Amino acid sequence: MPTVLEFLLDPVSPTQFREQSYGRQHLLIRGRPEKFGALFAWEDLNRLLNASRFPHEQILITGKNAEQSSPRPSSIIQGFRTGASMVVNRIHELDPKIGELVRALEAETGEPMNVNLYLSPPARAAFPRHFDRHDVFVLQLYGHKVWEVCEPTLDTPIFEMAEDSKTPPSEASLQ
Helix, strand or coil: CCCHHHHHHCCCCHHHHHHHHCCCCCCCCCCCCCCCCCCCCHHHHHHHHHHCCCCCCCEEEECCCCCEECCCHHHHHHHHHCCCEEEECCHHHCCHHHHHHHHHHHHHHCCCCCCCEEECCCCCCCCCCCCCCCCCCCCCCCCCCCCCECCCCCCCCCCCCCHHHCCCCCCCCEC
């Protein structure tokens, strides 16, 4: 039975990942649509939204003229109609399957993990180009998106750095 990291990285081994990519360069692993299908489905999102109190501090709407923390259900629907995206921060605290994945990955890597869900309409980005001050795994579960990944902005970023301390690169190195 593969470990969580082996499952996420397949066909790249965790050893290859640690030696060649981790903390050094981006790594694109193209998957199969069914690979993560059991992790989080539309039914899971509906259950989460229907069971959540509103406004909810972990759910926000982003997009052109739509940034709103703790939105009401009607503003989520209206936001989607106008092209906004929905973000569920720390979804591992709200969904048992994602929570289990995070705990197993933390135990395996010895690193703290945080999982956010981004749901954006076709041809729209949840956020403009930016840089993250931490390592990121992106699991695209559904649909099609054009991802633009740039070379590292900083050699050794730390989470406490101000986000505006560096400008993200203007050219993507991977699309």
